[in-house]
Structure formats: structure tokens, C-alpha cells
Amino acid sequence: MSHDDRQLHLNVNITNIGRHPAAWRFLDDPAAYVDVDFYKKIATVAERGTFDAVFLSDGLALHQEPPVEPYQSLEPTVLLTALAGVTEHIGLIGTASTTFNDPFNLARRFASLDHVSKGRIALNVVTTYSPQAAANFSFDESPDHDARYARAEEFVDIVTKLWDSWEDGAIVGNKVTGLFTDGDRIHTIDHVGKHFSVRGPSIVPRSPQGRPVLVQAGSSEVGKALGARVGDIIFTAQTTHTGAREFYTDMRARAAGHGRNPDHLVILPGLYPIVGSTESEAHARKDELDSLFDFDRELPRLAAQLGVDVVDLDLDKELPYDRLVDVSEVKGSRGFFESTVRQSREQGWAVRELILRNGGAHRQIVGAPEQIADSIEHWFRARAADGFNLNFDVFPTGLELFTDHVIPELRRRGLFRHEYTGSTLREHLGLPRPQSGHQAAVSV
Ligand SMILES: Cc1cc2nc3c(=O)[nH]c(=O)nc-3n(C[C@H](O)[C@H](O)[C@H](O)COP(=O)(O)O)c2cc1C
Structure with missing residues (x-):
């Protein structure tokens, strides 16, 4: 695809009531994070903005x-089922852990959702680094970082094989002959590996997208290896333009190394825009939210992410770089660690500023619609991104401001779909519908 033909891809990252920790204090119903109608409203606004998808992350503790x-x-998956019922076009991305799930059940759940949504589902596979989650699943401690990825590699292969176990055309439904399915198009998978043994076939016929x-x-070495091999979309935390460009180029080269078309990898860094009709209005919105910021809550969260003791963090000083471990020794998310440390060092921020300006490890821009569109366009054209996974300060107002003021600006620039x-x-996403491995084998 030539430079100018590329179209931007935008997701809404539904971080429950909003990315800002004080978001709930701006809602009519502070308990909206468990109200399905609240999420229906978000999905409906996102569909009005012709976003590619809404995304639900997940934690298991x-x-x-x-x-x-x-x-x-x-x-x-429960919430996405409800959202599928009130939307028609928008994609629906759900997160599931490869460490604390079983591949057969998960393949079935997402294939079912692809049928229910008529082809709008994506599965975000995560390896889950949380020791608290491990404690909820009968583990004494969180499995080691690379061991989690070894399991994820095998897990994803099984899920894919199960999705492929029914070929297109397997349901014949011939009322005259009485033949309901073509048995030659339904296959066992007979997987026997280090972590799993799964016979198959799936009990869900091939879904509308072929595979979700x-x-x-x-973003660790093993994370990038998995993403480049199997990912259609790559989410990443990138806070600097240089880092994002390096990541983008590297991931496309890795995908090509697997014999894949690099244009079939959609790379979406996180972005956290805070929108006002003018720059000063946007800053006023942020200042109002930040005045309610509770540093006593956020400091331990940052300390845990960086693997340091909370007493080593001083709000008025820079991060204690000499006390941080090397990224290769981080037990949790190496991607989040790296993007946070890199941004903090590059900007020379004190910890207070880092907490206020590094929204969930994602890049924050505060400004008028044109300024936000400029930054999006700059990263997109420079091939630092194919689009963004967007975080909003407070739902639904942050999303509404973006939809009503930034989306029209992106459309005016020819960057984003009108419908x-x-x-x-x-x-x-501009991705082809995959054939089942069995069909591909036959057609060679
Ligand atoms: C945008 C984005 C969303 C993520 N969502 C989740 C999530 O919902 N649940 C989760 O356990 N991890 C989530 N992660 C973490 C990663 O999937 C990954 O498991 C983690 O970063 C550890 O991998 P790494 O060390 O290779 O970076 C997310 C990461 C990014 C960049």
C-alpha cells in the first residue's frame, strides 16, 4: 500500500470509567463501572465516530x-456480548489470559462471540504478570516471565488450530439428501505439546471472520516474537517518537521474517489525548481533574510497575535510575517499564510530573483538536504507528469531545474513514479473511 493510501486505525480503550484516577468523581453515578448501560453509551458514541473497535482490558485480581x-x-466476553447487541459495525476486542485459561474453552468463547457479533471480535492474548492473579489460581507465585510466554505460544497455536478445525462449507444443510455437514471438512487437531493435549475439533463452526x-x-523480546508471528494487531506503550519508530520498523521486519506481509500487522501504540476547544481549555480540564489526584494511591502503583520500594520514590525528585533493575530482569511488563523509564529520562521529569503526565504508561497530549490531529498525523505519516489505541480521561465526555472535534479534523485531512x-x-483493519489451514493445504 502506498504512503498516502494508508488509513488510520483508532480504537477506544475502555478503561472502565476513564483513565484518570479521579474520573469517577465526575460521574452522575460513581458506581457506573458495573453498569452495562454506561458501556453501551461508550460503544454507541465510538460507533458514531467510526472507530475501528472498542477494547476491554482485563485483570484477574x-x-x-x-x-x-x-x-x-x-x-x-460477557460485556462484549451485550455491546454486540447494541452496535452494528464497530469491532469488539476482549482480553484473555493465556496463563489462567484453557485453550479449548477460550477458542470456543471467542468463536461464539464472532458468530454472535457477525464478525467483529478480536482476542487480546495476555500472559498476566500479576502475583495477585496467580494467588487466585492456585499458584504460590506468578510463573516466570519467559515460561508464561512459552505457554502462550503453544496456547495460541491450539486456539488457531481449533478455529481452523471447521472449514468453510462444512455445513451443507442439504434438506433433500439429509446431509447436514461434510465430514471431510471437520478435523481433529490432535495436539500434544509441553503444556496441553487437545484432540478437537472445535464445537463451533468456522466463524464469520474465519478466525477472530x-x-x-x-514488548519484551519474547513478547515481540509472539506478536510478530501471530498478531494481527499489536498494542504497545510508546512514549517517544524515536522509540515508536524503532518498534514499528522492528515489528514489521520480524513479521516479514515469518513470511508474513508486514502490511497485515496493525501497530497501535497507546495515546491519551485530553481535548479542549482551545489549548487553554484542555489544560483547564486536566488541571481540574489533577487537583483531585491522590498521590498516596498512585505512588505505590508506580513503584510496583518499576519494581522499586515505594520509599525510594520522592515526588519532587527524578526516578532513582541507579536503583532500577535492567529491563531484562523485570518480572512484570517489560513494555510498560521501558516506555515509562524512557519518557521520564528523556523529559527529565520529577516523579510527580511523571505520574501526572504518563497516563497508564501511555503518551499524553493536552490540546485543541488541531494540535491533537497534528500529533496523530505526524506519528502516522512517519510510520511510528498505524493508528492508536486511545485512552480518555473520563467516559463518556472525553470520548465525546474527541469524536465531535478531533475525528472531523482527521477526516478533513483524508486520514480517517467517514463511514x-x-x-x-x-x-x-484492511486484513484478509484467513483460510482454514486445511483449505490452504488443499489449494496448494
Ligand atoms: C495497550 C496494552 C494493553 C494491555 N492490556 C492488558 C490487559 O488487559 N491485561 C494484562 O494482563 N496485560 C495487558 N497488557 C500487558 C501485555 O499484554 C503483556 O502481558 C505485558 O506487557 C507483559 O509482556 P512484556 O513483558 O512482553 O511487555 C497490555 C499491554 C498494552 C501495551
Whole structure:
């Protein structure tokens, strides 16, 4: 695809009530994070903005000591089923852990959702680094970083084989002859590996997209290796233009190394725009939210992410770089660690500023619609990104401001669709519908 033909891809990262920790204090119903109607409203606004997809992340533990504040609570596939019923076009991305799930059940759940949504589903596979989650699943401690990825590699292959186990055309439904299915088009997978043994076939016929879209979001060496091999969408935390360009180029080369077309990898860094009709209005919005910022809650979160003791962090000083471990020794997310440390060092920020300006490890821009569109265009044209996974300060207002003021600006610049031209998420993303491995083998 030539430079100018590329179209931007935009997702809404539904971080429950918003990315800002004080978001709930701006809602009519502070408990909206467990109200399905709240999420329906978000999905409806996102569809009005012709976003590619909405995205639900997930965690498998209450990652705060009570008293807690809003977090990802509702199970993603359950919530996405409800959102599929009130939308027609927008893609629906749900997160699931390869460490604390079973491939047969998960393949079935997402294939079912692809049928229910008529081809709009994606599975974001995560390896789950949380020790609190491990404690909820009968583990004494979180499995080692690379061991989690070894399991993920095998897990994803099984899921893909199960999705492929029914070929297109397997349901014949010939009322005259009485032949319902063509047995030659339904296959066992007979997988026997280090972690799993799964016979198959799947109990869900091939789904509208062939296979649900696969999303991968690991930025460590093993994370990138998995993403480049199997990912359709790559989520990543990139806070600097140089880092993002390096990542983008590297991932495309890795995909090509697997014999894949690099244009079939959609690379979406996170972005956290705070929108106002003017720059000063945007800053006023942020200042109002930040005046309610609770540093006593955020400091331990940052300390845990960086693997340091909270007493080593001083709000008025820079990060204690000499006390940080090397990225290769980080037990949790190496991607989040690296993007946070890199941005902080490059900007020379004190910890207070880092916390206020590094929204969930994603790049923050505060400004008028044109300024936000400029930054998006700059990264997109420089091939630092194919689009963005967008975070908003407070739902639904942050998303509404973006939809009503930034989306029209992106459309005016010829960067973003005016309306949906396809009906599946693969079509929105410009990705081909894959054939079943069995069909491909026959057609060679
Ligand atoms: C945009 C984005 C969203 C993510 N969502 C989740 C999530 O919902 N749940 C989760 O456990 N990890 C999530 N992750 C973490 C990664 O999937 C990955 O498991 C983690 O970063 C560890 O991998 P790494 O060390 O290879 O970076 C997300 C990462 C990114 C960049």
C-alpha cells in the first residue's frame, strides 16, 4: 500500500470509567463501572465516530487493597456480548489470559462471540504478570516471565488450530439428501505439546471472520516474537517518537521474517489525548481533574510497575535510575517499564510530573483538536504507528469531545474513514479473511 493510501486505525480503550484516577468523581453515578448501560453509551458514541473497535482490558485480581476505586471488573466476553447487541459495525476486542485459561474453552468463547457479533471480535492474548492473579489460581507465585510466554505460544497455536478445525462449507444443510455437514471438512487437531493435549475439533463452526482477529501486546523480546508471528494487531506503550519508530520498523521486519506481509500487522501504540476547544481549555480540564489526584494511591502503583520500594520514590525528585533493575530482569511488563523509564529520562521529569503526565504508561497530549490531529498525523505519516489505541480521561465526555472535534479534523485531512465500508473488524483493519489451514493445504 502506498504512503498516502494508508488509513488510520483508532480504537477506544475502555478503561472502565476513564483513565484518570479521579474520573469517577465526575460521574452522575460513581458506581457506573458495573453498569452495562454506561458501556453501551461508550460503544454507541465510538460507533458514531467510526472507530475501528472498542477494547476491554482485563485483570484477574483486585489489584488494590480495600478501600478500592474503579477498575476493570466485568468479564470482557460477557460485556462484549451485550455491546454486540447494541452496535452494528464497530469491532469488539476482549482480553484473555493465556496463563489462567484453557485453550479449548477460550477458542470456543471467542468463536461464539464472532458468530454472535457477525464478525467483529478480536482476542487480546495476555500472559498476566500479576502475583495477585496467580494467588487466585492456585499458584504460590506468578510463573516466570519467559515460561508464561512459552505457554502462550503453544496456547495460541491450539486456539488457531481449533478455529481452523471447521472449514468453510462444512455445513451443507442439504434438506433433500439429509446431509447436514461434510465430514471431510471437520478435523481433529490432535495436539500434544509441553503444556496441553487437545484432540478437537472445535464445537463451533468456522466463524464469520474465519478466525477472530488476534491482538498481542507484549514488548519484551519474547513478547515481540509472539506478536510478530501471530498478531494481527499489536498494542504497545510508546512514549517517544524515536522509540515508536524503532518498534514499528522492528515489528514489521520480524513479521516479514515469518513470511508474513508486514502490511497485515496493525501497530497501535497507546495515546491519551485530553481535548479542549482551545489549548487553554484542555489544560483547564486536566488541571481540574489533577487537583483531585491522590498521590498516596498512585505512588505505590508506580513503584510496583518499576519494581522499586515505594520509599525510594520522592515526588519532587527524578526516578532513582541507579536503583532500577535492567529491563531484562523485570518480572512484570517489560513494555510498560521501558516506555515509562524512557519518557521520564528523556523529559527529565520529577516523579510527580511523571505520574501526572504518563497516563497508564501511555503518551499524553493536552490540546485543541488541531494540535491533537497534528500529533496523530505526524506519528502516522512517519510510520511510528498505524493508528492508536486511545485512552480518555473520563467516559463518556472525553470520548465525546474527541469524536465531535478531533475525528472531523482527521477526516478533513483524508486520514480517517467517514463511514464504515465493511462489516467485519478484519475489513475495518484492511486484513484478509484467513483460510482454514486445511483449505490452504488443499489449494496448494
Ligand atoms: C495497550 C496494552 C494493553 C494491555 N492490556 C492488558 C490487559 O488487559 N491485561 C494484562 O494482563 N496485560 C495487558 N497488557 C500487558 C501485555 O499484554 C503483556 O502481558 C505485558 O506487557 C507483559 O509482556 P512484556 O513483558 O512482553 O511487555 C497490555 C499491554 C498494552 C501495551
